[in-house]
Amino acid sequence: MNKMEKALHELGEMDDLAARSSPIHDMSATAKLLTTIAYIVTVVSFDKYDLSGLIPLVLWPVLLFQLGGIPVRTCFYKLRIVLPLVMAVGLFNPIFDRAPLLFLGSVAVSGGVVSMLTLMLKGVLCLMASFLLMATTPIDCLCASLRTLRVPKTLVTLLLLTYRYVGVMTEELAIMTDAYHLRAPGQKGIHVSAWGSFLGQLLLRSMDRAQELYASMLLRGYHEHFHYAPVKPFTAKDAAYLAVCLGVFALLRFVPVAALLGGALVR
Amino acid sequence: MIEFENVSFSYEKDRPVLRDVSFRIETGEAVGLIGANGAGKSTVMKLLLGLLSGEGRIAVDGVEVRKENLREIRRKLGFVLQNSDNQMFMPTVCEDMMFGPLNYMVSREQAEKKVDEVLAQLGLTELKYRHNHRISGGEKRMAAIATILAMEPEAVLMDEPSSALDPCNRRLVINVIRSLPQTKLITSHDLDMIWDTCSRVILLSGGRVAADGPAREILRDRELLEKHRMELPLRFQS
Ligand SMILES: Nc1ncnc2c1ncn2[C@@H]1O[C@H](COP(=O)(O)OP(=O)(O)O)[C@@H](O)[C@H]1O
Ligand SMILES: [Mg+2]
Numbered sequence: 001m002n003k004m005e006k007a008l009h010e011l012g013e014m015d016d017l018a019a020r021s022s023p024i025h026d027m028s029a030t031a032k033l034l035t036t037i038a039y040i041v042t043v044v045s046f047d048k049y050d051l052s053g054l055i056p057l058v059l060w061p062v063l064l065f066q067l068g069g070i071p072v073r074t075c076f077y078k079l080r081i082v083l084p085l086v087m088a089v090g091l092f093n094p095i096f097d098r099a100p101l102l103f104l105g106s107v108a109v110s111g112g113v114v115s116m117l118t119l120m121l122k123g124v125l126c127l128m129a130s131f132l133l134m135a136t137t138p139i140d141c142l143c144a145s146l147r148t149l150r151v152p153k154t155l156v157t158l159l160l161l162t163y164r165y166v167g168v169m170t171e172e173l174a175i176m177t178d179a180y181h182l183r184a185p186g187q188k189g190i191h192v193s194a195w196g197s198f199l200g201q202l203l204l205r206s207m208d209r210a211q212e213l214y215a216s217m218l219l220r221g222y223h224e225h226f227h228y229a230p231v232k233p234f235t236a237k238d239a240a241y242l243a244v245c246l247g248v249f250a251l252l253r254f255v256p257v258a259a260l261l262g263g264a265l266v267r
Numbered sequence: 268m269i270e271f272e273n274v275s276f277s278y279e280k281d282r283p284v285l286r287d288v289s290f291r292i293e294t295g296e297a298v299g300l301i302g303a304n305g306a307g308k309s310t311v312m313k314l315l316l317g318l319l320s321g322e323g324r325i326a327v328d329g330v331e332v333r334k335e336n337l338r339e340i341r342r343k344l345g346f347v348l349q350n351s352d353n354q355m356f357m358p359t360v361c362e363d364m365m366f367g368p369l370n371y372m373v374s375r376e377q378a379e380k381k382v383d384e385v386l387a388q389l390g391l392t393e394l395k396y397r398h399n400h401r402i403s404g405g406e407k408r409m410a411a412i413a414t415i416l417a418m419e420p421e422a423v424l425m426d427e428p429s430s431a432l433d434p435c436n437r438r439l440v441i442n443v444i445r446s447l448p449q450t451k452l453i454t455s456h457d458l459d460m461i462w463d464t465c466s467r468v469i470l471l472s473g474g475r476v477a478a479d480g481p482a483r484e485i486l487r488d489r490e491l492l493e494k495h496r497m498e499l500p501l502r503f504q505s
Contacts, residue, residue: 012400015358138358164356171352212353215318219346220418221338221370228362228369 014078017070017135024068024136029145029231031238035245036133042249043125048115049101052259054122056252060245061128068136075131086123090116139163144226153224164213169206176202268294268328268422268450269315276307276314276321284310285321286474294421297451299465299482301458303496306471308454309349312424315452316346327422342371345420345449349427351411355399360391360410363399367418378417385416389443405436412443422450429460458500462486470495 018025024032039060046054065072076083097112133142139160146156176198180190190198251257269292277283284307292298300308313319315327317337325332327340348354357363361382368378386392391409394402402410408428415423428444429437437460444451444464455461461468461482468485470478472495478485485491489499498504 012358012398016398019358140357168353209350209353212348212350213356215313215316216346216348216354217356217366218318219316219341219344220367220414221341222366223338223370225370227372228366230375 013074014134015138017074018138020069020136022067022069022136024064024132026232027136027241028234028238029137029141030148030234031242032133032137033142033145033149034242036129038246038249039129040126042253043122043129045253046118046122048118049111051114051118051121053252053256054118054125056257057125057249058121060248061125061132064132064136068132070132070135075128075135079127079131082127083124086127087120089123090119093119138229140226140229141231144229144231147224147226157224161210161214165206165210168209168213169202172202172206172209176205268292268296269452270324270326271311271315272324272326274314274321274323274325276310276319283474285314288323288471288474288476290469290476290479292450292452294450295448296467297465298453299461299468300452300454300471301456301461301468301497302454302471303456306495307474308471309426311471312346312426312452312454315424316341316344342418343421345415345418345423347411347415347423347425347428349430351404351407354411354414355407358398359395360397360399360402360413361395363410364414364417367414371418381417381419382413385413388416389413405432405439408432408436408440409443412440416447420449422452423447425451425453427455427457428453429455429457456497458486458492458497459502462500462502472496 039057043054043057064070065075093116094110094112097115098110100108101111101114102109137145143156143160146159147153177190180194180198181187184191271288271290274285274288275283276285288311300311302308310319314321314325315332317332317334317340320332327343330336330340332340355363357366361379364382364385365375365378368381369375373381382395383392386395389409389412391406391413394406394410394413397406399407399410412425412428425444428440432440437457441460441463444453451465453461453465465482468478468480468482469476470485470491477495478488478491486500487503492499
C-alpha cells in the first residue's frame with residue numbers, strides 16, 4: 001500500500017466510524033450540526049488573549065469523544081496533515097507582540113505568546129468539533145439535515161460531491177504515484193519537473209471520474225432530496241441536547257467561569 | 268422498446284463521433300453493440316440515458332429522451348458503468364443497492380427486501396454488509412450489477428461488463444447476464460462474451476452502423492469483422 005492508498009483507506013474508515021452506534025451517533029443530524037456550528041462560533045468569538053476563558057470549552061469535544069466511542073488518537077492521526085497548518089497560523093505572534101501580558105511567578109509571558117496559544121487552541125478545537133461531527137454522522141444524513149435547514153440544493157450537492165471527490169482524487173493520485181515510481185525507481189517523492197503535468201493529469205482524471213460518479217447518482221434517481229439517507233428524526237431528546245449545549249456555550253462565553261473558579265480556589 | 272432514428276453526435280465541432288445512427292430494439296431482445304475502441308459504443312449508451320444530447324430522435328417505449336422525461340426513462344433503464352468504482356459510492360453494498368429504490372420513493376423495508384432478493388438471486392448474500400472499498404474487483408462488478416437490478420429496470424444496459432475481470436469472474440458475469448429476463452443492450456469488444464449473451468449484434472464503425480443482424484452470422488463473418496478492426500471470437504479462430 002502506498003501513502004495514498006492508506007489515505008483512501010482512512011477515508012473509508014470515516015464512513016465506518018459514522019456508521020457506528022452510540023448515544024451521539026443515534027442523535028438527529030440536525031441537532032449535531034447546529035451544536036457544532038454554535039460551538040465553532042463560540043470558540044472563534046473569544047478574544048485573542050482570552051486563553052483562560054477558552055480552556056473550559058475543551059470539555060465538550062472530550063465528552064463527545066467519550067460518548068461517541070471515537071478514539072482521540074484516530075482524530076489526531078487523521079488530522080495530522082491539517083493540524084500543523086492550523087498551528088502555524090499564530091506562530092509569528094510572539095515576534096510581533098512582545099508586551100508582557102501576565103506573570104507566571106517571575107516569568108513574564110508576552111501577549112504574543114498568549115495569543116499564539118489561544119489561536120492554536122481555537123484551531124484545534126474547531127477541527128476537533130468538525131471531525132467529531134463527521135465521525136458521528138453519515139455524510140448523506142448531514143446533507144439531508146442541511147436541506148431541512150433550507151441550505152440551497154446546489155450547495156448541498158456540492159458538499160456531497162466534494163466529499164466523494166476527495167475519495168476519487170486520492171484514488172487517482174495513488175494510481176499515478178505508483179505509475180510514476182515504477183518508472184522512476186529510487187526517487188523520493190515526485191520530481192519538480194513533473195509536477196505541472198502530474199497535477200494537470202490528476203485534475204483531468206479525477207474530474208472525469210467524478211463526472212461518471214455523479215452520472216451514476218443521477219441515473220439512479222438522485223434529485224437532491226436525500227430520501228435515501230437513513231435520517232434520524234429530530235426528537236424532544238435532540239431539542240433538549242441542543243438547548244443544554246447552547247446554554248452551556250453561552251455561559252462559558254459570557255461568564256468568565258475559569259477565572260471565577262480560579263479566584264474561588266485561591267481565596 | 269428502444270429507438271434511435273438518424274442520430275448524430277459530436278463532442279467537438281467537425282469531429283462527428285456518431286453519424287446518422289438508426290436502429291430499433293424490441294422488448295426482450297438481447298443486443299450486443301460491438302466496435303473497436305473509440306467506435307462510439309459508450310457514446311450511444313450515454314445518449315440513450317440522456318447524459319448527452321445530440322441530433323435525431325431517441326425514444327424509449329415511445330417516450331422521447333428529453334430533459335422533462337429523463338426521470339421516467341432512467342427509471343426504466345438500468346445502466347452498469349464500465350468502471351464499477353465510479354458506480355458505487357455509498358459506504359456499504361446494501362446502502363448502495365438501496366440508493367436507487369429509495370430515490371424513487373420505495374419504502375425502506377421494501378427496498379431492503381428487494382436488496383435481499385437480488386443478492387440471493389445473484390448468490391451474493393454475504394456481500395450485503397461489506398464495505399465497497401474493501402471488496403475485490405470481481406465482487407464489485409457483481410455488486411454494481413446488483414445495484415442496478417435492485418431498481419427493477421425494464422432494460423439493462425451494460426458498458427463492457429467483462430472488462431478487467433479474471434476468467435472465473437468473467438464467466439460469473441456472463442452467467443448472470445444470460446439469466447436476466449430483461450431487454451439487454453451490451454457493449455463490448457469481447458466478442459466471445461457477446462456470443463454467449465446476445466442473439467443480435469449491431470456493429471459500429473466510423474460512427475455508423477456497419478452491420479446489424481443475428482449474432483450467429485455477424486460474429487462468424489471474419490471479413491466483416493477484420494474490415495472494422497476486430498477479430499473473430501476466439502472459439503472460431505482455429
Ligand atoms: N468527453 C469526450 N470529449 C471528447 N471526445 C470524446 C469524449 N469521450 C469520448 N470521446 C471520443 O469519442 C469517440 C467515441 O468514444 P466512446 O463512445 O467512448 O468509444 P467506445 O466506447 O466505443 O470505445 C472516441 O474517439 C473518443 O476519443
Ligand atoms: Mg467505451
